[in-house]
Amino acid sequence: xxxxxxxxxxxxxxxxxxxxxxxxxxxxxxxxxxxxxxxxxxxxxxxxxxxxxxxxxxxxxxxxxxxxxxxxxxxxxxxxxxxxxxxxxxxxxxxxxxxxxxxxxxxxxxxxxxxxxxxxxxxxxxxxxxxxxxxxxxxxxxxxxxxxxxxxxxxxxxxxxxxxxxxxxxxxxxxxxxxxxxxxxxxxxxxxxxxxxxxxxx
Numbered sequence: 766x767x768x769x770x771x772x773x774x775x776x777x778x779x780x781x782x783x784x785x786x787x788x789x790x791x792x793x794x795x796x797x798x799x800x801x802x803x804x805x806x807x808x809x810x811x812x813x814x815x816x817x818x819x820x821x822x823x824x825x826x827x828x829x830x831x832x833x834x835x836x837x838x839x840x841x842x843x844x845x846x847x848x849x850x851x852x853x854x855x856x857x858x859x860x861x862x863x864x865x866x867x868x869x870x871x872x873x874x875x876x877x878x879x880x881x882x883x884x885x886x887x888x889x890x891x892x893x894x895x896x897x898x899x900x901x902x903x904x905x906x907x908x909x910x911x912x913x914x915x916x917x918x919x920x921x922x923x924x925x926x927x928x929x930x931x932x933x934x935x936x937x938x939x940x941x942x943x944x945x946x947x948x949x950x951x952x953x954x955x956x957x958x959x960x961x962x963x964x965x966x967x
Contacts, residue, residue: 792832792957793830794954794957795827796827796828796843796953796954797827797952797953798825798828798845798951798952798953799823799950799952800822800950801948802822803821803946804819804944804948821849821850823848824846824847824848825845826843826844826845828843839875841871841873842869843869843870843871844869845869845886846866847866847868848863849863849864849866849944849946851942861892862893863893864891867889867890869886870884870885871884871886878909878910879908879909880916881905881906881907884902887900888900890926890942892926892928897929898928900927901925903922905920905922906921906950913957913959914954916951916954917949918952919947920947921945921946922945922946924944925942927940928941928942
């Protein structure tokens with residue numbers, strides 16, 4: 766009886782050890798990102814047409830980064846908030862001068878010192894102070910690993926907010942804002958594994 770119990774226990778312990786090793790290798794952990802953006806809005810009635818000049822913005826993201834075991838890729842589900850100003854010309858023209866978006870989505874990239882990646886998000890956007898509706902973005906970037914947990918890189922993205930209503934439901938507005946942003950991105954991957962030590966014997 767004891768022998769059969771041992772025979773059954775050994776594979777179970779081996780499987781548990783392998784699972785723990787895989788989890789450690791996956792190096793999953795919380796992630797914090799900060800984006801500093803420049804950009805330009807596309808011509809449309811909501812954002813002031815050709816009167817729109819250079820745009821700028823910033824944003825923050827939180828997520829959980831998973832490094833896939835025995836592969837060269839990672840996945841990062843994340844949520845974020847971004848603000849984009851459409852410039853002083855839009856404000857002078859009486860058009861929508863800024864947008865705020867709240868979104869969820871993910872990134873997919875390669876491991877290593879240089880990490881190319883792609884991303885997409887869906888959410889809700891607010892144009893100006895009241896006009897709101899569905900928001901989306903899609904883009905690509907490249908990160909450079911400068912430390913165990915820190916990366917710095919650049920990205921470019923296409924963004925859109927489609928206006929469907931106001932917060933109080935007073936009326937339904939039609940229109941949209943579309944813009945391209947590019948800029949610097951910094952990230953803190955708190956689940957990154959420590960560097961492997963190499964020992965040399967003589």
